[in-house]
Each structure stands twice: as C-alpha cells, then as structure tokens.
Amino acid sequence: MTTPDAKRHMPYPLEELIAELRELLGERGVSVELAARERASVDGSRLSPVISAQLPLGLADVVAYPTSADEIAVVVGAASRLGVPITPRGKGTGNYGQAIPFTGGLVLDMTKARAVVSVGDGELTAEAGATMVSLEQAANKADQQILMYPSTAQSSLGGFLAGGSGGTGSIKHGSNHQGFVKALDIVHADGTGEIVHVEGDEAQKYVHNYGTAGIIVRATIALEQLQDWRGFFASFDSFEQLLPLMRAFGELDPLPRLTSGDLSTLADALPDDPAIPAGRASLRAILDVSTVDAATALVEAAGGRVEDVREGPQTSMKISMMSYNHPIEWLQKAYPDTYFHVEVSGDPLIDRIDEVHAVYPGGMLHIETAHGRPIGMLAGRYSSPEEVFAGFDRLAELGVGYHNPHQWFVDFEPARTRELARTTDPNGLLNPGKLVDATLATGAKVS
Incomplete structure (x- = not known):
C-alpha cells in the first residue's frame, strides 16, 4: 500500500511498480514498511558534520532486494520503464550521501546478489552484492589476492566500484579505476532491463560515479599472486x-x-x-x-x-579497519561532536606537518602512502561549514592536494559521466541529485 508521505511527492506510478516488483521478486523481495525504507535511506554520511546537519535528505518509497544480477536487471528495467527514480545501494558504508534517495522512489538494495561467479588465473568475477572480504577469501583459496579492498572490508563490490576509490593495496595499485576493473556488466535506465557487458576503457567509465550512468550488476576484477x-x-x-x-x-x-x-x-x-x-x-x-x-x-x-x-x-583486517576514514570514526566515538576531516595528499604532509596541522584548530593528520605519495585524513575540531571550506585555500597554498568529503556530487570525471548518462539514463532516473554541474561541487578536488 502507498504510504501517505509517498503520495504527497510521488509523480510516478508507485503502486504499479510495487505490484510488478512483487511479481518479479516475491513478497519478501519488496518492502514499503517505514522501518525498512528508513534503513535503506541512510549511509555513513554522519561521519561528516556538514552533511549530518542536513539529514534526513530523502526517504525511499519502496525498497527492492534482488538476489542475483539478473534480478537486479529486471528491477531496473521495470522502474526505469515506469519513470521511477532508482538509488542503488550496497552495504551503505559510504560516507558522503551517495546512497541517500534524494527524490524518493526505489532504493535498490543489492546485498543479496552476492555470488562469486568464478575465480580464474589473474581475475575474479562476482555479483555486485558480494563483500570485499568474501572476494579476498575466494581469491586466497586459489593462491591469489585481490589488488585492493576498502578499509570497510565488508563493503560490497558494486558499492566499492561505484562509490569508493582505494584502500588496502592502494600503496601499490593506486585507485580502483587504475587497472583493478577488467570488465563490468551494467544495466542502463532505458527500460529494457538488459545487461550490457563492457571491458577495458569502456568499463572504467562506470567506476566511481555513484551509479549515475548505469548500475553495476556484476564485475570482473584483477587478482595477483598471494603473498x-x-x-x-x-x-x-x-x-x-x-x-x-x-x-x-x-x-x-x-x-x-x-x-x-x-x-x-x-x-x-x-x-x-x-x-x-x-x-x-x-x-x-x-x-x-x-x-x-x-x-x-x-x-x-x-x-x-x-x-x-x-x-x-x-590481523590484516584489524589494521585495515584503522586506516583511511576509520581513525576519524574512532576519534568521533571517543570525543563526540568534535571532529571533522578533509582528504589530503602530497609531500607537505611530511615536509610541512606543523603548517598542515595549523590549518584547522586541533589539527591532526592520519597519514598513509598510496602509489608513491603521502595521502591522509586531516582532522580538526568542527565549528562550521565555512571554517571547513576556508581551510581548503590554506591547504592549497601549502601545496597540499585535498578532496572535500562533505558533499555528495560526482566529482571524478563528471563531464564524461554526464555525456555517458545522456544515452544510458535519458530521463535522469539513476541516483538523482548526485550528477550535477561541476561548479556546484564546492572544493571538489586539487591534484
């Protein structure tokens, strides 16, 4: 049954979609219960006090739980044919609001589509909902290892590829768009529900764009010899x-x-x-x-x-869970309502550390190495968004590269993604609100 809040803002045939999804997935594969919709409408963005002040930013009208790549495809086909917005979701561990359904509609929870399809020599194929730790375990059984996994190793493969960037293993292999992905199976929002196979450079176009140009249902990633x-x-x-x-x-x-x-x-x-x-x-x-x-x-x-x-x-998992964003989470647990962070990179993190720490009150750097350069998370005591953003110019003056983690816009190759989405998502149904003009993404990136 359509809920009162859904009726108020719903310009699409929700009841028709719900009926069709129940035919496709069964009663247990679809939910319009408020508790389920609320759970599916939040992610880890409470890590950012800037975003937290704006929550809640959206509420799903319906949540679907497909159990395979093929089921994901038919769900996307049904929703896009009926003009219902689709917000893809993995484990919901992203920190930047990518999985929040700004305009309501359908949240596509893909965590039940978690089959490891095959493990070959130098590559592994799995469905979007497979966790990164399960992929590492499958690779290890074949005397191999995945090139990288995020600090939240229970994240899903699709979520890591669409929303993540790097993690454990990035010191050697860089980001997840740099040789990690060999091929993808994608579904576009064109109403067909067909799975499109892309490889090589074509596959990279769908990495780290939050599912705004196509939804990853299956991926083939690179492996290397186990160490x-x-x-x-x-x-x-x-x-x-x-x-x-x-x-x-x-x-x-x-x-x-x-x-x-x-x-x-x-x-x-x-x-x-x-x-x-x-x-x-x-x-x-x-x-x-x-x-x-x-x-x-x-x-x-x-x-x-x-x-x-x-x-x-x-032990490796423990160390991974104390890397990247996780030190900020531990600081926030120990000192509630105190810390925010900014992603930073470059030699000044080592050579000019006192000046880097001085950018924000209470400044403290969590430092790592990726692809031959220092990277890290610069934490500071939070006072206001203006104070956070003002620090970006000071970081740039020091020669520090930064990335603003307090916004949900696609800021990796946004022009390329917008061009792709013109044909793959002609009606703007895929994760609405995340693919915007680059000038709106405050402090997006400095290399």
Whole structure:
C-alpha cells in the first residue's frame, strides 16, 4: 500500500511498480514498511558534520532486494520503464550521501546478489552484492589476492566500484579505476532491463560515479599472486619521528599492502591493545614477511620500537579497519561532536606537518602512502561549514592536494559521466541529485 508521505511527492506510478516488483521478486523481495525504507535511506554520511546537519535528505518509497544480477536487471528495467527514480545501494558504508534517495522512489538494495561467479588465473568475477572480504577469501583459496579492498572490508563490490576509490593495496595499485576493473556488466535506465557487458576503457567509465550512468550488476576484477603478510605494529615518542618512515616503507621491496600512522591522540581513543600503546604515536603496516627485518631496522633507526608482529588475515583486517576514514570514526566515538576531516595528499604532509596541522584548530593528520605519495585524513575540531571550506585555500597554498568529503556530487570525471548518462539514463532516473554541474561541487578536488 502507498504510504501517505509517498503520495504527497510521488509523480510516478508507485503502486504499479510495487505490484510488478512483487511479481518479479516475491513478497519478501519488496518492502514499503517505514522501518525498512528508513534503513535503506541512510549511509555513513554522519561521519561528516556538514552533511549530518542536513539529514534526513530523502526517504525511499519502496525498497527492492534482488538476489542475483539478473534480478537486479529486471528491477531496473521495470522502474526505469515506469519513470521511477532508482538509488542503488550496497552495504551503505559510504560516507558522503551517495546512497541517500534524494527524490524518493526505489532504493535498490543489492546485498543479496552476492555470488562469486568464478575465480580464474589473474581475475575474479562476482555479483555486485558480494563483500570485499568474501572476494579476498575466494581469491586466497586459489593462491591469489585481490589488488585492493576498502578499509570497510565488508563493503560490497558494486558499492566499492561505484562509490569508493582505494584502500588496502592502494600503496601499490593506486585507485580502483587504475587497472583493478577488467570488465563490468551494467544495466542502463532505458527500460529494457538488459545487461550490457563492457571491458577495458569502456568499463572504467562506470567506476566511481555513484551509479549515475548505469548500475553495476556484476564485475570482473584483477587478482595477483598471494603473498605471506604480517601485521606490523610500531610506536614512537613523537609523530615527527614516524613521518619519514612513510616514505621509507614505500621503498620496501616487495611493497607493503598498507602503511598507516597517527598521533598519540588516536592510540588514546582506541580500545586497549598492547601493540598500540596509549600516549605514543602509532604506525601500523601490512608487510610482506620478507621485509619485516628491514622495517624493524627502519623503526629502530628512527628512535621507535616495534611493539608486535602478528600473522593471519584477522590481523590484516584489524589494521585495515584503522586506516583511511576509520581513525576519524574512532576519534568521533571517543570525543563526540568534535571532529571533522578533509582528504589530503602530497609531500607537505611530511615536509610541512606543523603548517598542515595549523590549518584547522586541533589539527591532526592520519597519514598513509598510496602509489608513491603521502595521502591522509586531516582532522580538526568542527565549528562550521565555512571554517571547513576556508581551510581548503590554506591547504592549497601549502601545496597540499585535498578532496572535500562533505558533499555528495560526482566529482571524478563528471563531464564524461554526464555525456555517458545522456544515452544510458535519458530521463535522469539513476541516483538523482548526485550528477550535477561541476561548479556546484564546492572544493571538489586539487591534484
């Protein structure tokens, strides 16, 4: 039954779509219950106080739960034929509002379409809802590993490709549009419900654009030979002792899978772990076992101490979950209503750290390495959006690249995506509100 709030704003035949979806998916494959619609209408954007102040930004009219790539396709076909907006959704772990249904309509929850289709030599094919950790496990059984996975390893493949950018493994392989994707199966909003197969450069056009040009239903990603990894934990009296090691660890051969460093503030906010002692700057890394001795020598030469070296995939997962955005989450848990963050990159993160920290009150950098350069999350004490945005110019003056994580616009190749969407989504039904003129995306990017 159509809910009262849906009737107020609904310019499309919702009842007809719901009936058709129930025919396609069964009663359990569709929900119009308020609780289900509310759960499907939020993501991890509460990490941003700028976005949080604007929540809720939208509410689904109906949620569909297809269980396969083929079912995703027919659902998209039905909704687009009837002119109903479609917001694709994976695990909802994105931090920037990409999965919020601004205009209501259908939220397409793809987490039940999670089959690993095949594992071959150097590649793996899986449906959009498969979690990244399940793909890593499947690859490991074939003596291989995926090139990268996000810090939230329970994220879905489709969500990571459409909304993510990098993570564990990016120190070597860069972002997920740089050789990670070999082929995609896509559904366009043209009413046909047909699956379109794209490979190579054509596939890259659908990566990191939030599903605004087509919805990923299945993907083939690159694999490499499995390595014997160790979780490496070190600590230092000061953050300044740690910083040069971000470059030095980036010269180890083989490269680490991840390097990650923080001020003592993070160690004080984390659950107790003797490998991450309170009051000390912390370095965590996922190292090839052959480089542990060299890494130990680097740490000791810098005045630090190695706290522990641990084996097993759970250790790697633990270190991953303390990388990228996750330190900010831990700080927010320990100190509610205090911190915001900005994504940053470049040599000044090491060479001009005091000036970088001074950009925002209470500034503190979480630092990593990706593709040969320092990257990180610069946290500060939140006061207002104006204070956040004013810092962008100061970062640029220091030579720091930044990305604004407090907006939901597509800002990676937006012109290319808009051009593609003219034919793949002629009526603007795919994730409405996310593909806008680039001038509206405040502080989008500086390289």
